[in-house]
Amino acid sequence: MTELGLLARFVHLSASIVVVGSAALVLLAGRSDRPTALAWESRVIALTRALLWLALLAGVGVLAHQAATLESRGAAAFELDALARVALQTRFGHVWLVRHGLLLLLAVFVSLRCDLRQALDWRAARGEVLLLGGLALAVLAAAGHAAAVEPSATAAIVTDLAHLLAAGVWAGALPALIMMLRAASREAGADARPYAVIAARRFSRAALTVVLVLLATGVAIAVTQLGSFGALLGTRYGRLLLLKLGLVGCVLAAAAIGRRGLLPRLGGDAASLGRPAMRRLAGSVAVEAAGALAILGVVILLSVAPPGRHEQPDWPLSFRLAVSAVTATPDAWAFVLIGSQIAVLGVVAALCSLALRSIRLPLLAGGGVLLLAGLAMAVPPFATDAYPTTYQRSEVPYQAGPIAAGGRLYARDCASCHGPAGAGDGPAARAFSPPPPDLRAHHAALHTAGDLYWWITNGRRAMPAFGHLEPDQRWSLVNFVRALGAAEGARRLGAVVEAGRAQIVAPDFVFAVGPTPARALRDYRGARIVLVVLYTLPASRPRLADLAARYELLVPLGVEIVAVPSDGAPDAIKRLGAEPRIFFPVVTDGAPDIVATYGLLIPGAHTEFLVDRQGYLRAVDTAPTGTERLLTNVQTLNEEKVVAAPPPEHVH
Amino acid sequence: MAVWKVVLLVDLALALGVAGGYLWWGRQADRLGRELVEARAAAAGPREFQAEGVIRAVLPEMGLIVITHEEIAGYMPAMTMGFRAVSPKIYESVEVGDAVRFTLAGVPPNLALTGVEKLGRK
Numbered sequence: 001m002t003e004l005g006l007l008a009r010f011v012h013l014s015a016s017i018v019v020v021g022s023a024a025l026v027l028l029a030g031r032s033d034r035p036t037a038l039a040w041e042s043r044v045i046a047l048t049r050a051l052l053w054l055a056l057l058a059g060v061g062v063l064a065h066q067a068a069t070l071e072s073r074g075a076a077a078f079e080l081d082a083l084a085r086v087a088l089q090t091r092f093g094h095v096w097l098v099r100h101g102l103l104l105l106l107a108v109f110v111s112l113r114c115d116l117r118q119a120l121d122w123r124a125a126r127g128e129v130l131l132l133g134g135l136a137l138a139v140l141a142a143a144g145h146a147a148a149v150e151p152s153a154t155a156a157i158v159t160d161l162a163h164l165l166a167a168g169v170w171a172g173a174l175p176a177l178i179m180m181l182r183a184a185s186r187e188a189g190a191d192a193r194p195y196a197v198i199a200a201r202r203f204s205r206a207a208l209t210v211v212l213v214l215l216a217t218g219v220a221i222a223v224t225q226l227g228s229f230g231a232l233l234g235t236r237y238g239r240l241l242l243l244k245l246g247l248v249g250c251v252l253a254a255a256a257i258g259r260r261g262l263l264p265r266l267g268g269d270a271a272s273l274g275r276p277a278m279r280r281l282a283g284s285v286a287v288e289a290a291g292a293l294a295i296l297g298v299v300i301l302l303s304v305a306p307p308g309r310h311e312q313p314d315w316p317l318s319f320r321l322a323v324s325a326v327t328a329t330p331d332a333w334a335f336v337l338i339g340s341q342i343a344v345l346g347v348v349a350a351l352c353s354l355a356l357r358s359i360r361l362p363l364l365a366g367g368g369v370l371l372l373a374g375l376a377m378a379v380p381p382f383a384t385d386a387y388p389t390t391y392q393r394s395e396v397p398y399q400a401g402p403i404a405a406g407g408r409l410y411a412r413d414c415a416s417c418h419g420p421a422g423a424g425d426g427p428a429a430r431a432f433s434p435p436p437p438d439l440r441a442h443h444a445a446l447h448t449a450g451d452l453y454w455w456i457t458n459g460r461r462a463m464p465a466f467g468h469l470e471p472d473q474r475w476s477l478v479n480f481v482r483a484l485g486a487a488e489g490a491r492r493l494g495a496v497v498e499a500g501r502a503q504i505v506a507p508d509f510v511f512a513v514g515p516t517p518a519r520a521l522r523d524y525r526g527a528r529i530v531l532v533v534l535y536t537l538p539a540s541r542p543r544l545a546d547l548a549a550r551y552e553l554l555v556p557l558g559v560e561i562v563a564v565p566s567d568g569a570p571d572a573i574k575r576l577g578a579e580p581r582i583f584f585p586v587v588t589d590g591a592p593d594i595v596a597t598y599g600l601l602i603p604g605a606h607t608e609f610l611v612d613r614q615g616y617l618r619a620v621d622t623a624p625t626g627t628e629r630l631l632t633n634v635q636t637l638n639e640e641k642v643v644a645a646p647p648p649e650h651v652h
Numbered sequence: 653m654a655v656w657k658v659v660l661l662v663d664l665a666l667a668l669g670v671a672g673g674y675l676w677w678g679r680q681a682d683r684l685g686r687e688l689v690e691a692r693a694a695a696a697g698p699r700e701f702q703a704e705g706v707i708r709a710v711l712p713e714m715g716l717i718v719i720t721h722e723e724i725a726g727y728m729p730a731m732t733m734g735f736r737a738v739s740p741k742i743y744e745s746v747e748v749g750d751a752v753r754f755t756l757a758g759v760p761p762n763l764a765l766t767g768v769e770k771l772g773r774k
Contacts, residue, residue: 109662114655124656131663514706515751515771516722516730573706574749581709583718583732588706 005065008058010300014293015055016103016137019048020165021172023130028173028206029180029199031122036192040183044176045110048129052107059100066092095143102136137168145225145307156224163217170210171292174285177203181282185275193274197266200281204259211252218248227309230320230391230450234313237305244298251291258284313391315450324446325384332381343374384446387454394449394650396475398482399520400509404596406480409473413466422484432462439481440488449651452478482651483507483600486617490601495621497633499640502616505647506532506609507597511562512589514573521562525615525646528560529637531630532609534598536566537575540606543624545580550627557634558613560584566605568592612637614646700757701727704771707750708732712743717765719754727760737765746770 022044032038064077067086076082087093109128116122141147141160149156177200183189184196222232222241232238258281265277326332349367353360396402411420417432419425422439429435456474459465466474489504512518524530531554535544547554547561554561561584565572568591576582587594598609602620610619610633619633705721716734723730735756737743746752746768755767 105662114658116655118654118656121655124659128659128662513720515704515753516706516720519730571749573708574747576748578709578748581718583708583720585720585732 002065004061005069006300006304008061008065009303010297012055012058012062013140013300014296015051015058016133016140017168017172017296018175019051019055019106019133019172020130020137020168021170021174022048022176023126023133024169024206025173025176025180025199025203026126027123027130028202029195031119032192032195034191034195036183036189037195040180040192043179047175047179049107049110052103052110056100056103056107059096059103063087063093063096066090066096091147092143095139099136099139102132102139106132106136134165134168137164140164144303146221148307149224156221159217159220159224162213163221166210166213166217170207170214171289171296173203173207174289174292178282178285178289181278181285185278185282193278196278197274200266201263204263207255225307225309227307228313228391230313230315231308231311233317234315234391235308235311237302237308237311238313240298240302240305241308244295244302247291247295247298251288251295254284254291255288258288312393314388315386315390316388317386319383320386320390321379321382322384322446323382326381328446329381335381336378339374339376339378341374343371343378346370346372346374385451387451387458389450389454389457390448392450392453393652394453394475394478396472396479397649398479398505398507398647398651400507400590400593400597402472402476403479403483403507403600404593405473406476406478406483407596407600409469409477410480413469414477417463421487422481436463440484449475449478449482452481479651483597487601490617490620493617493620495619495624495629497610497619497636499636502612502614502618504617506611506615506617507601508615508649509594509597510590511564511585511587511594513585514588518589521611522615522649524560524611524613526613527558529558529613529634530611531559531561532594532598532611533561533563534566534595534604534607534609535563536605541576541580543606544576544582546627547584548580548582550630551582551584553631554634557631558638559634562587564591564594564598566591566595566599568595610637612640614642616647698757698759699763700755700766701725701763702753702755704751704753707746707748707752709734709748710743710746712740717743717746717768719752721754724756727756727763735763735765737768742768 026041026044029037032041063083063086067079067082068074068077070076070086070090071082085093087097106129109132114121114125116125138161141157141164144160146156146160147153180192180196180199184192189196226232226235226238226241232242262277262281262284265273266281268274268277326336346367346369349363349370351367353363353367356363410418415426416428417424417426417436418439419429419436424436424438426436453474455463456469456477457465457467466477469477486504486507493504506521508521510518510520521530521532531547533540533544533547544563551561563572563582563584563586565575565587569575570588572588572591573582573586576586598607601609601617602622604622606622606624608621608624608630609617610621610630612618618637621629624630701724703721703724705719707717708720709716709718711718711734714734715736717737718732718734720732721730735754738757742765751771753769753771754765756763757766758764
């Protein structure tokens with residue numbers, strides 16, 4: 001069933017593409033009165049007609065397959081009700097209806113016999129095939145992976161649309177081109193040879209532009225749909241994409257070699273040069289067409305595979321390349337610099353070989369050797385250990401709840417060796433040589449969250465495996481270790497905001513005030529600066545009174561205050577009492593996790609954390625006096641241009 | 653008729669169809685919007701809302717009780733704001749920090765607290 005559905009999609013897409021490409025080639029070649037050219041043109045139109053009906057038929061199969069997939073029962077493919085539901089109620093269905101309406105209109109139009117002796121009529125009729133076919137193909141972009149891109153799908157759809165149309169003009173024109181070259185290379189087709197030579201040259205030139213568009217849009221689509229470098233090798237989508245790239249490379253190389261040798265000879269003497277060259281060019285284009293067909297097959301597999309950005313990449317190699325690996329080793333830069341210079345020298349030598357024909361081969365070989373040697377010297381310093389989970393995203397957000405949960409696990413399972421604060425100084429640490437590493441240093445730069453997850457799962461050196469913990473628990477531990485790193489950074493933050501220095505992500509948290517629904521620190525992103533106040537009664541009461549008195553000034557300055565009782569009391573508001581009158585949120589639900597996480601960053605009885613609109617921690621004040629400093633800080637943040645992109649939801 | 657004229661007519665018909673469909677859709681959206689406004693206007697007159705919240709301040713001298721409340725469906729989003737109470741008894745029945753379920757009644761936007769009922773501590 002699935003195979004049949006994929007086959008229907010393949011046939012449908014290939015036919016739609018050939019319709020567009022054939023029309024484009026006919027227009028490129030122009031009108032001719034030569035009998036062979038006329039015969040070719042009518043055969044192309046006949047092919048178009050046949051393909052349109054085939055596309056319509058396969059399209060019904062695609063709809064049936066979609067119905068069976070959506071309702072997860074094979075029988076739905078044969079029920080009119082189910083087909084109507086898919087066609088009328090889904091986005092896929094709407095796009096399907098529009099496309100098939102256009103294809104049907106085109107099929108009827110192509111089936112009409114009409115008199116095209118006037119140049120204007122000819123151009124209108126052939127142009128209409130390209131217009132309607134192109135529209136039908138372009139609409140396909142609105143139902144693909146591009147339509148699901150967040151937050152704005154428009155750019156992705158336009159890119160997809162350009163990719164589809166370019167593919168149509170290039171790959172779709174190949175069958176018609178083969179037919180023309182074959183016809184004109186025969187003895188009887190001599191009358192159309194000049195026509196075919198011009199058409200082949202025009203197509204060759206157009207194909208260059210079109211292939212460039214294909215490559216550019218293809219790269220853009222790949223970047224959007226993969227989301228990360230790890231997804232290229234680590235997901236099915238990424239590997240299919242690599243396969244497609246490989247095929248594209250082969251086809252382009254074959255096409256380039258074929259055209260370069262054969263195109264100039266086409267115009268030569270018919271019997272000895274021109275006709276054999278044309279026959280061989282037809283063969284070369286046929287190879288290209290077969291390659292294009294294989295690429296379309298991969299495209300169909302890609303179109304039904306979940307995009308790499310939605311998958312957890314499973315990294316297949318035992319290493320990865322990272323710039324941070326070079327910065328971590330002192331002497332590595334020297335190797336990188338010298339190696340890259342040697343490689344550049346190799347490239348220059350290879351380029352020179354193009355100009356110096358007499359010593360081309362030795363120069364090319366020497367350049368190649370230099371390039372390889374340079375790369376062999378420059379690349380290894382970038383390599384660092386990698387594991388299957390290296391590029392996986394945390395399944396647990398970087399949030400106070402999971403961090404606190406990770407902290408509890410850490411205290412139970414890890415602190416005895418790694419030390420209570422991650423310094424590697426736990427009571428059992430002395431038994432190990434080398435000692436457990438300092439978890440607070442360098443980790444952000446050198447190891448991904450997925451690396452840490454792998455070590456926790458499988459152990460490392462003397463460390464035992466903790467694979468028996470639930471995946472969520474292991475990711476929580478990773479979050480906690482990241483928070484340890486953030487704590488190191490937070491300690492270096494002062495009470496005064498430094499403009500432009502936004503590095504430490506304020507861990508997100510969820511809280512509620514009384515019986516109102518829970519909200520999150522994230523909800524203030526892009527809207528408010530948040531002052532998170534960890535307070536302890538009664539010492540904090542005067543400070544809270546200060547803040548309450550200033551609240552009506554702070555609100556129009558774009559500040560929200562969130563007060564968190566350090567004892568986590570659910571009746572915190574009652575305990576604050578009627579005086580001072582406090583109108584900013586006081587956390588009554590969720591406080592213990594916030595206190596555990598923010599207390600880890602900076603311990604203290606009363607601490608104020610200033611979080612900017614992007615969600616970065618910008619200042620920490622453990623002994624606030626008056627509101628002057630707070631107002632200055634807010635002023636600095638309000639005057640600052642946006643300095644950093646908002647942090648992602650998960651640690652990396 | 654010449655082929656180019658036929659093609660032009662077909663294309664024009666397509667373009668008109670797309671434009672017409674777009675306009676029709678826009679008019680539908682307009683009509684729905686108007687209906688919504690009418691439905692809201694029809695709902696005018698005395699109304700009653702209920703919501704949960706927590707008392708932040710009791711200010712009888714200003715005639716206000718300040719409540720941090722959840723979204724009041726059909727009236728206002730979640731926020732902290734002051735409400736007028738219809739009876740002085742209500743001021744006496746609550747204190748700061750009480751989790752409450754309250755009732756607002758009147759003709760929007762002139763609403764007043766008609767009832768405040770304490771929620772059991774969760």
